[in-house]
Amino acid sequence: MATFLFLYITILTVMGVKRADNVCTDSVGIQGIAWAFGGMIFCLVYCTAGISVTFGLFLARKLSLPRAVFYMICQCLGAICGAGVVKGFMEGEYQTDGGGANSVAHGYTKGDGLGAEIVGTFVLVYTVFSATDAKRSARDSHVPLLAPLPIGFAVFLVHLATIPITGTGINPARSLGAAIIYNKSHVWDDHWIFWVGPFLGAGLAAIYHQMIIRAIPFKTRS
Secondary structure, three states: OHHHHHHHHHHHHHHHHHHOOOHHHHOOHHHHHHHHHHHHHHHHOOOOOOHHHHHHHHHOOOOOHHHHHHHHHHHHHHHHHHHHHHHHHOHHHHHHOHHHOOOOOOOOOHHHHHHHHHHHHHHHHHHHHHHOOHHHHHHOOOHHHHOHHHHHHHHHHHHHHHHHHHOOOOOHHHHHHHHHHHOOHHHHHHOOHHHHHHHHHHHHHHHHHHHHHOOOOOOOOO
């Protein structure tokens, strides 16, 4: 349900910007899209996480394999349904305005897109680990309560940086749902980037946090 709501709100926002005659004056613009994604993550982070975060938590042994797979399947189904509802409400506009599907923008190579997805996902997943770390919770009791704020803000900042390059995936479920419902060849040509990039970024974040950051001795306040 959380991924369904996430795709529904964010794709509508993206389409609203693309339909505007002037992106800067007649719509919320790229900043508005970034706020929509970041704000929805802030609201929904209590409900679920994206596939990238789920994969990172699995690598960090915070989720079992069956549960991680179950979460990923549910997230993909929710994303497909969310994008499908938007298309059902406004099919003509959906096809004309790109359906919120991810692809590498003109002027950028596939390598640029892959790099953007790896770094963007690393920022998101590392922020999730840091904001929910039990070591920090032992010292800073406010951290668990405020965790959605830095996580949502990380999504916002990543979108500001990477929307011009890939439209920002960083969550394979989000990319898959939009790609299946939009279903155009150029979207599928680049689609692998939105799986490989997030999985690599999430893996690097999990390894960095578990093997380097958490290896640092923890000192309590005297």
